[in-house]
Amino acid sequence: MDIEWDERYSVDDEELDMHHKGLFYLLSLIRSRCSGVNDSEYNSYYITQLEHFSNTHFRLERILMLDNGYMGMMRHIAEHDEFTKQVARMRSEFSDGDESHQNELIDFISKWLLHHVIIEDANLKPFGRDKVGGRREFDHGT
Numbered sequence: 001m002d003i004e005w006d007e008r009y010s011v012d013d014e015e016l017d018m019h020h021k022g023l024f025y026l027l028s029l030i031r032s033r034c035s036g037v038n039d040s041e042y043n044s045y046y047i048t049q050l051e052h053f054s055n056t057h058f059r060l061e062r063i064l065m066l067d068n069g070y071m072g073m074m075r076h077i078a079e080h081d082e083f084t085k086q087v088a089r090m091r092s093e094f095s096d097g098d099e100s101h102q103n104e105l106i107d108f109i110s111k112w113l114l115h116h117v118i119i120e121d122a123n124l125k126p127f128g129r130d131k132v133g134g135r136r137e138f139d140h141g142t
């Protein structure tokens, strides 16, 4: 199951929306590039991209939550940690080269991410920086 970003998933923050699109795209790339390719270097490259990109994205959401004193932050961060764990599992299980198993795992992670964006990230919408009157200044260095 490939997931695609949709306007309905917007959190009223262009940068976060772009990240979500990128994460969905990376997962579809992993599905199409890695499936059937029993090349660990290849698989590892795309999984590394997913690790880096999701870390950057989670960091930005964390700053947004801190900045706005979001009460659900700990629960939200726990979900991010769970995603990171699943991607680590993906890295170790992709090395066994079993294609149906790999597809199952990508499906699972894709559905999980979609659910997180729709349910948890949607809670960040009131803090979205594209909202009328929203705060544009944002310190990425925190």
Ligand SMILES: [Fe+2]
Pocket: 020, 057, 061, 117, 121
């Ligand atoms: Fe997110």
Ligand SMILES: [Fe+2]
Pocket: 061, 076, 080, 116, 120, 121
């Ligand atoms: Fe999130």
